[in-house]
Amino acid sequence: xxxxxxxxxxxxxxxxxxxxxxxxxxxxxxxxxxxxxxxxxxxxxxxxxxxxxxxxxxxxxxxxxxxxxxxxxxxxxxxxxxxxxxxxxxxxxxxxxxxxxxxxxxxxxxxxxxxxxxxxxxxxxxxxxxxxxxxxxxxxxxxxxxxxxxxxxxxxxxxxxxxxxxxxxxxxxxxxxxxxxxxxxxxxxxxxxxxxxxxxxxxxxxxxxxxxxxxxxxxxxxxxxxxxxxxxxxxxxxxxxxxxxxxxxxxxxxxxxxxxxxxxxxxxxxxxxxxxxxxxxxxxxxxxxxxxxxxxxxxxxxxxxxxxxxxxxxxxxxxxxxxxxxxxxxxxxxxxxxxxxxxxxxxxxxxxxxxxxxxxxxxxxx
Numbered sequence: 260x261x262x263x264x265x266x267x268x269x270x271x272x273x274x275x276x277x278x279x280x281x282x283x284x285x286x287x288x289x290x291x292x293x294x295x296x297x298x299x300x301x302x303x304x305x306x307x308x309x310x311x312x313x314x315x316x317x318x319x320x321x322x323x324x325x326x327x328x329x330x331x332x333x334x335x336x337x338x339x340x341x342x343x344x345x346x347x348x349x350x351x352x353x354x355x356x357x358x359x360x361x362x363x364x365x366x367x368x369x370x371x372x373x374x375x376x377x378x379x380x381x382x383x384x385x386x387x388x389x390x391x392x393x394x395x396x397x398x399x400x401x402x403x404x405x406x407x408x409x410x411x412x413x414x415x416x417x418x419x420x421x422x423x424x425x426x427x428x429x430x431x432x433x434x435x436x437x438x439x440x441x442x443x444x445x446x447x448x449x450x451x452x453x454x455x456x457x458x459x460x461x462x463x464x465x466x467x468x469x470x471x472x473x474x475x476x477x478x479x480x481x482x483x484x485x486x487x488x489x490x491x492x493x494x495x496x497x498x499x500x501x502x503x504x505x506x507x508x509x510x511x512x513x514x515x516x517x518x519x520x521x522x523x524x525x526x527x528x529x530x531x532x533x534x535x536x537x538x539x540x541x542x543x544x545x546x547x548x549x550x551x552x553x554x555x556x557x558x559x560x561x562x563x564x565x566x567x568x569x570x571x572x573x574x575x576x577x578x579x580x581x582x583x584x585x586x587x588x589x590x591x592x593x594x595x596x597x598x599x600x601x602x603x604x605x606x607x608x609x610x611x612x613x614x615x616x617x618x619x620x621x622x623x624x625x
Contacts, residue, residue, distance in 0.1 A: 342418070
């Protein structure tokens with residue numbers, strides 16, 4: 260949510276060969292859109308039995324990438340699908356660590372760059388169409404489910420969405436949550452310090468009665484069967500009624516490192532209290548920062564970022580005296596994988612996801 264999510268999220272594909280016992284496939288393409296001039300850059304990771312040499316994906320001077328084989332043949336059979344949504348001014352490369360880990364566990368994982376709110380496309384006009392973000396995910400699901408020869412067959416009733424920051428809001432929207440622009444505007448008068456309010460003001464999505472109606476519309480895709488939010492923002496504008504009636508199980512993961520502009524208590528924890536208790540779970544990771552959900556930084560990356568734009572080094576910071584980002588992300592991956600492994604409709608099974616070494620907030624008081 261900071262300026263740190265600006266122009267330094269490089270997504271180079273290097274030709275470095277890496278050893279991997281069972282590499283996953285990687286496919287990059289562009290989804291055309293002749294009607295709305297909103298072409299989408301889509302990336303898909305998927306299980307593969309290829310024996311080809313893998314290369315590093317999204318590996319650059321700042322971030323550590325992950326190994327995959329481009330355009331590899333998929334493994335036969337059905338696989339659950341996970342769609343990733345990045346944060347404001349982020350990109351598909353931000354969660355390659357999660358995409359790779361889930362693909363190794365048998366998932367097809369698709370990510371997309373949302374026009375206007377991504378690193379290399381900050382078109383104000385595209386950004387203002389905030390309601391297009393859940394529509395982007397619908398198009399990705401359409402593309403993956405109709406091309407089993409490229410990615411594998413998507414299992415029925417096994418489509419989940421995982422979103423970080425603004426991507427968490429996007430995930431909830433496509434699952435059935437509704438946004439009230441008036442509610443959010445009033446809330447920002449009470450909490451003007453929140454990054455959500457700052458970003459919303461920059462995007463300015465309510466520019467006409469038509470855009471306001473589009474933002475408040477129902478963008479649910481009934482194919483979605485589970486949602487995971489990672490330190491989300493903009494949640495305070497979601498209506499109580501739509502959250503209380505959210506039809507899919509939801510895992511809310513928050514960064515526990517204190518933050519003035521994106522405090523867990525006002526965003527993720529507040530959201531969790533308004534979700535159905537029987538089908539949702541809230542987990543707060545005490546040594547995770549908002550940027551712990553981005554790829555690991557390479558040695559010296561923080562200094563490089565600070566030299567380029569003072570303040571951007573925060574991207575590489577986690578909690579003081581906490582665990583390395585790699586360890587935090589292993590925990591997050593395990594939590595998500597266990598949550599998604601539950602059969603649809605078995606919401607009660609989510610209550611056992613809580614390790615003793617984790618800070619937990621799960622109060623449902625008003």
